[in-house]
Amino acid sequence: MTPTAGLDHLRRYAPIVDDMPAFLAAAGAPLPRVVWSNPLHGPLDRTDARIVELCPEARPVGWRPHTWRLPPETLPGRWPLHTIGGIYGQEEAALWAGDLVGARPGERVVDLCASPGGKTAQMAISMADRGTLMANDRMMGRIPALRRTLDRLGITCAVVTRLDGVHFPRPEGGADRVLVDAPCTCEGTTRKSAGGRRAAPGEGYRHSIAQVQRALLRSAVRIARPGATIVYATCTYAPEENEGALDALDPSEVAIEPLTPPPGLKTCPGVPEWGGVYFRPDVVHAARIWPHHNDTGGFFVARLRRL
Amino acid sequence: MPACADFEPLPDQGLVPRYCAERFGIDPAVFAGHVFWRRAGSRLIRIADRGCRPPPGVGVDSIGMQVMRRPPPRGKLTSVFLQRFAAGATRNVYRLGDAEALRFMARETVSITPVDDASGYAVVIGPDGVLGCGRVVGEQLHSEIPRAWLHDA
Known part of the structure; x- marks a missing residue:
């Protein structure tokens, strides 16, 4: 399946989107995972450091503190840190x-x-x-x-x-x-x-x-x-x-x-x-x-x- | 604290803090600002922020966080309750390394050297914080992590 397969219905938005090819290409690409640190779990800096330790490719989301972008293939839901409430994964x-x-x-x-x-x-x-x-x-x-x-x-x-x-x-x-x-x-x-x-x-x-x-x-x-x-x-x-x-x-x-x-x-x-x-x-x-x-x-x- | 149709404040608000202090050395002050509730007609205990007011006359599925299905001393504290409130526990606490913590979270039994009361429920702590509730039998620490958590990912 091509990345944009099944996305033809999104072409109806051509009048309101600035760059249709870029829009379709992005809409068909894998989505980076994003997790944020939970302040109710413990010190945020400690949790942030643990995220980077568990996933060295993690990069901070620039517009939101204590929020991290992970490669699409990462499975943070399998980390004990996730199970015990240290982080939450959200789009x-x-x-x-x-x-x-x-x-x-x-x-x-x-x-x-x-x-x-x-x-x-x-x-x-x-x-x-x-x-x-x-x-x-x-x-x-x-x-x-x-x-x-x-x-x-x-x-x-x-x-x-x-x-x-x-x-x-x-x-x-x-x-x-x-x-x-x-x-x-x-x-x-x-x-x-x-x-x-x-x-x-x-x-x-x-x-x-x-x-x-x-x-x-x-x-x-x-x-x-x-x-x-x-x-x-x-x-x-x-x-x-x-x-x-x-x-x-x-x-x-x-x-x-x-x-x-x-x-x-x-x-x-x-x-x-x-x-x-x-x-x-x-x-x-x-x-x-x-x-x-x-x-x-x-x-x-x-x-x-x-x- | 007004009750709602499904939940009412626990008559003895000191019941859970006393048990937590005796068994786990948890400072009762960690529960300041919270109210213990029970589901009407059952023994199930929950904890909620003091400012959390269930609406009267509305069917409520749940309030706050579950503490235990039945009162102490026979009841078992939930792992989510321990994760939130037991970081400062000083008695019947077992600290696990990375590999043992993973096994514990997978509901496997871990070998330990018993401390304090030597048997019964325990607070289990891993490298990332409180993992949840364990149960000590002899030199074995049994995991009381809910089965459903295995499917969290």
Whole structure:
């Protein structure tokens, strides 16, 4: 199989990607592994040094501290350091979304679609493991992976629930922060060696998942207190699932905030139009992460302010 | 601390810290800022940050981290609990080198020279930190690492 085999469906993004050959080449290449050191496990510098000892080819991710890029063939999940919670492996493109939530100690934070728990764990660590982190996932089969992530990383501030995020109950006084890491067509995961999606998503599925995404976003707006932060993220390129979902929100209820990516992480603005449909103007404040810009997977993220 | 439908605060909040201090020499101060919970109608004990409030009236799958399935002294502390809270243990502690740590994590039995209470549950520490719970029988250290962890990778 050629590196770009099965990726023809991504050519629909020619109008919004700057370099289609580079995009397709990157989307078909093996994905570097990325791990970050867990501060709840022990001193970060000690864990960082151990990562380099175990994998001398490890290189720091320039835009995020205590985060390491490993060759694609590395299997850090087999290291005892991983099993005992010293590190967590996460797709680099997804990391910024968890950071953007900006969760603080003592807050009430809701993660509507939490499993397998990477961004949930990022938020718990950002909270210094203090406060209430509602880690929810609707799918029973995904709960064990979520619990294992939280347990392995030593997190004690999380409450795991198995509810439909669309009908998630509003915490008393409202949530301080809400993450909607929405189910999507996963077009940005083509680089994963296992579990990556290469088959073209059907238009029917794309339409139905877009409806779920809009409902989850409306739910997030409902449970957030005035002034709260809402982060919306997907691992797909489709504007129907990204800017289109943001466009469905009432501008009198939420504003889309401008984002400043950390130095070293290249992002592109949200697209204002797709297929002849023009979105609300502030969707350009969202960020797109293309695989050929940072040698990562593909990702979309937006930070909203509840008005 | 208000209860929720599925979990309630453990009536005796000193139960687990006393056991940890007696058996493993763990300073009870490491549990400051945490609350022990039990699942309603069961003996299962969990620990959560003091500020973690399960929502009333909502079905909760779990809160915080599991401590043990049944109370001490018969209950066994979970390996994840020991990994988080037992780094400062001073009694019934066994330190393993790289090769033995790998074997222990693979649920294999390791030969040791018994210390302190000579038998029973132990804190097992490897080069990267606390590995989890072991059980000493004679001069053998049996691994109590969950089978499911073998599939983590």
